[in-house]
Amino acid sequence: MHYTHEHLEIQKTLRRFIDEEINPHVDEWEAAETFPAHEVFKKLGNLGLLGLNKPEAYGGAGLDYSYAMALAEALGHVSCGGVPMAIGVQTDMCTPALARFGSDELRREFLAPAIAGDTVGCIGVSEPGAGSDVAGLKSHARKDGDDYLISGQKMWITNSLQADWMCMLVNTGDGPVHRNKSLVIVPMDSPGIEKAKKIRKIGMHSSDTGLIYFDNVRVPQRYRIGEEGQGFVYQMQQFQEERLWCAASSLEP
Ligand SMILES: Cc1cc2nc3c(=O)[nH]c(=O)nc-3n(C[C@H](O)[C@H](O)[C@H](O)COP(=O)(O)OP(=O)(O)OC[C@H]3O[C@@H](n4cnc5c(N)ncnc54)[C@H](O)[C@@H]3O)c2cc1C
Incomplete structure (x- = not known):
């Protein structure tokens, strides 16, 4: 994929965050079999990284899908699988259908706080x-x-x-x-x-x-x-982003 300066800057921001806020704690979190998702997600939300391709009306950056892929790829910099997977669930697995098909009211109640990192x-x-x-x-x-x-x-x-x-x-x-x-x-x-x-x-x-x-x-x-009745179709579409996220997050050397 051809990355622009903006893609690379987003990746740089995320890798710096990972080096400072995630990787130093990985051994401890792996041993504890959990990590403080609310705390980590709030910090990612403050950096604007939980809604890169989500609508601006709900706090997202309104960018195209290539930016979500750039983010997923840089998440491969985390020195374990569990934390990036948890972040990927938030950005690419439980929110795409909500963002695409949810009512305005539902997106204000659930999507906006997820993008802000206030909810998991x-x-x-x-x-x-x-x-x-x-x-x-x-x-x-x-x-x-x-x-x-x-x-x-x-x-x-x-x-x-x-x-x-x-x-x-x-x-x-x-x-x-x-x-x-x-x-x-x-x-x-x-x-x-x-x-x-x-x-x-x-x-x-x-x-x-x-x-x-x-x-x-x-x-x-x-x-x-x-x-009602369209959930299977919506989920199959949502799975496409999930699967692409899984592939991209495995690319980082
Ligand atoms: C770490 C982890 C996290 C997960 N997180 C979530 C989550 O957040 N949300 C969620 O909903 N699920 C989650 N899952 C569940 C995951 O999506 C399922 O494990 C997956 O859908 C496979 O289902 P299964 O384990 O029942 O395997 P099965 O469906 O029983 O499949 C077993 C094997 O048979 C093969 N197989 C199945 N059907 C066929 C067929 N018709 N033809 C040929 N081969 C076939 C499969 O490819 C596989 O190799 C998670 C799983 C793991 C391991």
Whole structure:
């Protein structure tokens, strides 16, 4: 990719931040099997690095996608996998669909604080019986007045033990499996959520990976991203940015 002076300056800013604020703590955070996501994200938010390609109306820089790739590439400078993955979840995994399809109200409530680094987000797709087979997920939401009542479970969810909200893919209807799902923003302090287990891994220890249970969790329907039933399609689009982020962040020598 051809980088301009601006791309390179952003990378320089991030690498300096990594040298000063992340790498000196990596051994400690890997040993602790967690890192202070709120603290690190706030500092990244202050540098304007959590919303490079997000709309300016919500605090983003409004730049094109090449700047997000430049950022992801420079995150490879972190001397572990867990912390950059957690940052990538915030910038490229749990916020792209919200930025693209969320209502103005939803973006003000959840996207703007995520870009500012005031909140930590996570993406809830995988379940014990639905990893690669996203269409087979079983979590479901039933309508109750203006709300959804969500039940089910999500597994291997990065950031989920520290997260303030989850962008959750859930069945909101009984139709064909590619047209019965919606993406819904679920505040992680909602009654009925149990952060059941921190999953131990063979690497990436500093990022927390959780098993989360949902038992009739009440969420307003206005927290749904975009159209009901389009969640599978939105998530497949969101996965494209996730996968490109993973590839780019592995490029740094
Ligand atoms: C560190 C870590 C962090 C994660 N963070 C998140 C997160 O934040 N949010 C989230 O939602 N999920 C997360 N996941 C879950 C991850 O997305 C799933 O592990 C992934 O989708 C694969 O699912 P699975 O592990 O159930 O494997 P499976 O789906 O059971 O696949 C096992 C193997 O079978 C192969 N396979 C599966 N289906 C087919 C097929 N039809 N044809 C041929 N081969 C096939 C796969 O390629 C794979 O090699 C995380 C996982 C890890 C390890």
